[in-house]
Amino acid sequence: METGRLIDRQRAFFDTGKTKDLAFRIEALQKLRAAVKNCEEALMQALKADLNKSEFEAYSTEIGIVLEEIRFTLRHLRSWTKPKKVKTPVTHIGSTGWVYSEPYGVALIVAPWNFPFQLAVAPLIGAIAAGNCAVLKPSELTPRTSDLLAELIKDNFPEEYLSVVPGGVETSQALLQEKWDYIFFTGSVPVGQIVMQAAAKNLTPVTLELGGKSPCIVHEDANVHLAAKRIAWGKFMNAGQTCIAPDYLYVHESIKATLLSRLAEAIKELYGDNPLNGDEYTRIVSQKHFDRLSGFLEDGVTLAGGGRNADKLAIEPTVLTGISWDDPVMKEEIFGPILPVLEYNDLTDAIEGIRNHPTPLALYIFSESESIQQRVMNSVSFGGGCINDTVYQFTSPYLPFGGVGSSGVGAYHGKGSFDTFSHKKSILKQTTLFDVPFRYPNVKNGLKKI
Numbered sequence: 091m092e093t094g095r096l097i098d099r100q101r102a103f104f105d106t107g108k109t110k111d112l113a114f115r116i117e118a119l120q121k122l123r124a125a126v127k128n129c130e131e132a133l134m135q136a137l138k139a140d141l142n143k144s145e146f147e148a149y150s151t152e153i154g155i156v157l158e159e160i161r162f163t164l165r166h167l168r169s170w171t172k173p174k175k176v177k178t179p180v181t182h183i184g185s186t187g188w189v190y191s192e193p194y195g196v197a198l199i200v201a202p203w204n205f206p207f208q209l210a211v212a213p214l215i216g217a218i219a220a221g222n223c224a225v226l227k228p229s230e231l232t233p234r235t236s237d238l239l240a241e242l243i244k245d246n247f248p249e250e251y252l253s254v255v256p257g258g259v260e261t262s263q264a265l266l267q268e269k270w271d272y273i274f275f276t277g278s279v280p281v282g283q284i285v286m287q288a289a290a291k292n293l294t295p296v297t298l299e300l301g302g303k304s305p306c307i308v309h310e311d312a313n314v315h316l317a318a319k320r321i322a323w324g325k326f327m328n329a330g331q332t333c334i335a336p337d338y339l340y341v342h343e344s345i346k347a348t349l350l351s352r353l354a355e356a357i358k359e360l361y362g363d364n365p366l367n368g369d370e371y372t373r374i375v376s377q378k379h380f381d382r383l384s385g386f387l388e389d390g391v392t393l394a395g396g397g398r399n400a401d402k403l404a405i406e407p408t409v410l411t412g413i414s415w416d417d418p419v420m421k422e423e424i425f426g427p428i429l430p431v432l433e434y435n436d437l438t439d440a441i442e443g444i445r446n447h448p449t450p451l452a453l454y455i456f457s458e459s460e461s462i463q464q465r466v467m468n469s470v471s472f473g474g475g476c477i478n479d480t481v482y483q484f485t486s487p488y489l490p491f492g493g494v495g496s497s498g499v500g501a502y503h504g505k506g507s508f509d510t511f512s513h514k515k516s517i518l519k520q521t522t523l524f525d526v527p528f529r530y531p532n533v534k535n536g537l538k539k540i
């Protein structure tokens with residue numbers, strides 16, 4: 091169906107008020123949950139075909155996260171949707187204050203390829219929960235998963251309520267020409283700018299979930315063994331194609347040698363001696379990204395990994411030392427299984443190094459010292475992160491997830507998703523039992539300059 095007509099039909103459906111009904115939203119989420127459960131097997135196959143994701147990764151980073159997000163939303167939705175009573179100041183005596191959450195209307199969700207199922211469906215859950223209609227544009231780089239998603243939505247929901255429009259850049263650009271009530275975009279910084287410009291035309295509110303270079307600091311007092319394992323896990327899952335993966339390490343020089351040898355061990359433990367030969371290691375999404383990443387292997391000294399398989403588009407978990415900010419690998423978001431290591435002697439230098447670059451989406455600090463942890467928290471701005479872990483913040487529904495500055499605008503997950511897709515309508519309910527005179531001009535007892 092032509093895009094303009096699809097949006098008109100969704101707006102007409104939204105105007106019937108059906109999507110605002112709590113029972114309707116609950117039923118839609120239950121239906122979505124059942125549909126996802128029904129096609130778990132097909133989803134795993136699609137993710138395998140698109141990215142060679144293992145069943146473990148497909149479930150733990152895509153399907154499981156979506157099911158948990160639905161479960162959490164269903165559990166809390168009734169309370170989230172209730173108008174919230176707020177305090178009133180003494181000047182407002184007699185009145186009460188209320189905040190109503192109302193859906194925006196018709197939302198556009200544009201998704202990337204790296205977690206092609208989860209990053210498309212998680213925002214959709216928020217859109218449904220808040221009572222919106224939605225059009226979803228999944229990534230063209232993961233066609234099997236995107237097609238399956240289109241089928242799943244078509245088989246379970248009328249298109250005037252929820253619809254998937256598959257396609258690439260041109261489709262996305264055509265969709266952005268239309269007037270939406272909300273746009274939720276996940277992807278790269280340059281495309282985020284295009285989205286924001288398109289939204290500005292109609293003053294459409296946006297959430298932009300973008301990327302950037304996320305640092306991971308390992309301080310001299312860190313638990314090095316755990317740090318190495320948690321870094322290897324967060325960096326090399328999905329072959330490093332994770333927006334919040336540690337992009338690079340900043341390691342205190344006194345523990346660098348120990349950390350790097352533990353890191354090499356952890357990589358072997360998690361991904362085996364030869365991940366390129368196994369069938370469980372995620373591949374790089376496209377030839378273009380494979381070539382881009384291969385270029386970075388020229389930088390510095392390869393401490394671990396470095397191997398490639400061009401036929402499989404796979405790159406080994408790789409650690410590079412002897413790196414400086416001037417190397418190409420430090421000039422852009424890596425988004426692949428290559429981990430450059432910088433070192434510092436004085437934490438001030440690491441903090442300065444990070445602050446001299448665009449605000450990261452995530453930051454990780456490994457240190458046993460509360461004061462070091464707090465110093466980093468208080469001196470660097472970033473979307474979110476972990477103390478003594480990596481990536482795990484993403485899976486807590488109690489932690490709103492999003493960027494700041496060039497890494498994004500807005501946040502979602504759990505109640506954050508409901509709030510993102512809801513306009514907060516503030517209402518003052520006034521009494522008619524009496525009238526307080528002091529706000530009126532020219533009345534006896536009115537406000538006067540003394």
Ligand code: NAD
Pocket residue numbers: 200201202203204205209227228229230257258259262263266276277278279281282284298299300301302332333334423425451493498
């Ligand atoms: P991308 O920006 O190239 O594409 C994202 C979506 O935008 C796709 O659906 C694509 O079709 C569409 N698109 C691409 N070019 C467009 C254009 N010129 N005009 C309009 N639409 C366009 O991003 P990607 O390569 O799919 O994903 C990788 C990037 O996304 C990385 O920077 C990563 O950090 C970021 N990311 C962020 C998050 C997050 O939650 N913050 C999650 C995943 C990925």
